[in-house]
Amino acid sequence: MAVDAPEVTAEQLRDQTLAWLHEQLPPGWIEAIDSDDRERWGEMRAAIDYDDWCTRLGEAGYATPTWPQEYGAGLSLTPGQAKHVNDVLNHYKAPRPFNIIGIGMGGPTIITWGTEEQKHKFLRGLATNEEIWCQLFSEPGAGSDVAGLSTRAVRDGDEWIVTGQKVWTTVAHIARYGMLVARTNPDVPKHKGLSYFVLDMQAPGVDVRPLVQITGDAEFNEVFMEEVRIPDSMRVGPEGEGWRVAVTTLMNERVALSGAGSLGGEAVGGSALDRLLTRHADVTDPRMRQRLAQAYIENRLIRLNNQRAADRRKSGAEAGPEGSITKLMQAEYNQRLQKLAIDLEGARGMAWEGRELRLAGTEERGMAWMTAESDASRDIARGFLRAQANTIEGGTSNVMRNILGERVLGLPKEPDSSRELPWKDVPRSA
Numbered sequence: 534m535a536v537d538a539p540e541v542t543a544e545q546l547r548d549q550t551l552a553w554l555h556e557q558l559p560p561g562w563i564e565a566i567d568s569d570d571r572e573r574w575g576e577m578r579a580a581i582d583y584d585d586w587c588t589r590l591g592e593a594g595y596a597t598p599t600w601p602q603e604y605g606a607g608l609s610l611t612p613g614q615a616k617h618v619n620d621v622l623n624h625y626k627a628p629r630p631f632n633i634i635g636i637g638m639g640g641p642t643i644i645t646w647g648t649e650e651q652k653h654k655f656l657r658g659l660a661t662n663e664e665i666w667c668q669l670f671s672e673p674g675a676g677s678d679v680a681g682l683s684t685r686a687v688r689d690g691d692e693w694i695v696t697g698q699k700v701w702t703t704v705a706h707i708a709r710y711g712m713l714v715a716r717t718n719p720d721v722p723k724h725k726g727l728s729y730f731v732l733d734m735q736a737p738g739v740d741v742r743p744l745v746q747i748t749g750d751a752e753f754n755e756v757f758m759e760e761v762r763i764p765d766s767m768r769v770g771p772e773g774e775g776w777r778v779a780v781t782t783l784m785n786e787r788v789a790l791s792g793a794g795s796l797g798g799e800a801v802g803g804s805a806l807d808r809l810l811t812r813h814a815d816v817t818d819p820r821m822r823q824r825l826a827q828a829y830i831e832n833r834l835i836r837l838n839n840q841r842a843a844d845r846r847k848s849g850a851e852a853g854p855e856g857s858i859t860k861l862m863q864a865e866y867n868q869r870l871q872k873l874a875i876d877l878e879g880a881r882g883m884a885w886e887g888r889e890l891r892l893a894g895t896e897e898r899g900m901a902w903m904t905a906e907s908d909a910s911r912d913i914a915r916g917f918l919r920a921q922a923n924t925i926e927g928g929t930s931n932v933m934r935n936i937l938g939e940r941v942l943g944l945p946k947e948p949d950s951s952r953e954l955p956w957k958d959v960p961r962s963a
Contacts, residue, residue, distance in 0.1 A: 543617045546610075550595065550621040557589055558627070566625050574626065584662070587630045591661030595622060596630050600640060604652050606660035612843060634703060635659045635666030639712055641785045646729070646770040646778050655710070655731070667708035668786070669699040669732060669756060670779065674961060676701075677932050679714070679783075680723045680776055681951070681959070684758065686715035686730065693717070693730065693768070695761045701926070705741045705754040708734045712782060713763075714775050719957040726956055727775030731767045738762075748918045784856060786927055806832050806870070813877045824873050831866045835859060858941070861933040864923035871920040874913045881910040882917070 541549075555563060559581060565574040590596045591606065598615040600607025610618065622629075630636060640659045643651055658664035675681040684697025695715055705711065711732040718726035734741070738761035743751035770778040806828060816822060838859050875882040924930040938944040951959040 546617040550618050587662035597660045604656040606656040630662035632662050638782050638785045639666040642782045664709040667705040667711045669711040669713040684715045686717050693763045695758050699756040702754045723956045724776045729769045729775040729778040857933045857936045868920045871917040875917045
């Protein structure tokens with residue numbers, strides 16, 4: 534859909550988006566949502582060809598409406614205009630791509646730092662969900678201190694030879710590309726000797742090994758790289774400026790993990806907070822009722838903070854450290870919410886019957902889980918177990934508090950005696 538961004542009105546955007554959904558969604562989908570016929574909508578949702586849908590959504594520009602239209606992946610809308618598009622998509626429960634890392638973090642980084650060739654090469658595949666991306670930052674010896682990483686990239690003509698290990702890499706087992714930060718100069722301080730690459734996850738020398746979680750899923754992985762060759766054309770940003778590029782990724786990560794497109798926040802066993810309120814509308818225990826009220830209040834506060842950040846981006850500002858506010862709030866809120874959901878279930882939250890837990894990393898992860906009473910209890914239990922990672926993934930809560938203290942409140946930086954030393958001279962464990 535061609536959009537003249539400066540001229541189009543909010544009403545036109547909503548009408549155009551709704552017209553497109555009428556053409557592309559299965560017949561009866563819009564009517565089922567309008568009449569709140571969840572059973573009918575659920576049947577159609579289960580029958581939709583997810584891969585085909587994501588391709589059509591991405592090609593039409595609706596998966597990433599703020600991305601530049603000239604790269605075949607967006608509508609060139611401002612964030613304020615995109616809100617009207619997303620409001621319609623959300624209201625009619627249009628399936629979204631399972632590519633939160635690629636769309637939420639990889640795409641914005643390529644748009645900010647990538648060459649024209651890289652934008653044409655990568656953005657469309659991200660928007661259509663055809664190329665899943667992962668993030669290769671954390672290492673066993675450099676988790677919270679990402680700049681202290683030791684994965685090495687050595688220049689060899691027009692290529693780089695990379696050797697090292699990454700860990701806690703979400704969806705690496707299904708990813709086509711990975712956002713890799715590696716050390717290209719060990720003779721300068723740790724923040725200055727890094728470069729940023731897009732790694733072909735199918736390249737020789739890349740070994741992905743799953744890490745099984747307490748839920749039984751395997752979302753995370755460790756990735757080993759043994760003399761992997763990366764063309765210099767896959768380097769993003771200037772050589773040695775990888776930290777600056779990585780900060781762009783990290784700032785967008787906070788938004789992706791805490792904003793409207795996040796996988797956490799108000800999710801409870803795959804359903805929204807209002808589903809939890811409906812499920813336990815008849816609860817009489819005053820303590821439980823107070824906890825439900827508190828959850829509602831916190832949910833509203835997070836939504837208002839998201840709106841404040843969205844308004845800031847409408848003015849043209851890039852994602853900044855304020856994203857850490859919602860990341861911190863939402864991670865801890867979701868853990869409290871999941872604990873509340875378990876407590877409200879009583880004995881049903883401790884055990885269940887039914888099918889085994891599915892491996893994460895497929896399109897099924899984005900589909901509704903609540904298909905029967907036993908499944909509902911099981912998925913609430915799973916949600917509680919999964920939430921334990923919220924305060925670790927995407928930056929620990931301690932790191933978020935440091936970012937907020939230093940970059941939002943202006944407090945002194947955390948003492949770091951290694952900041953100005955050449956990386957090779959920084960003491961580290963064997």
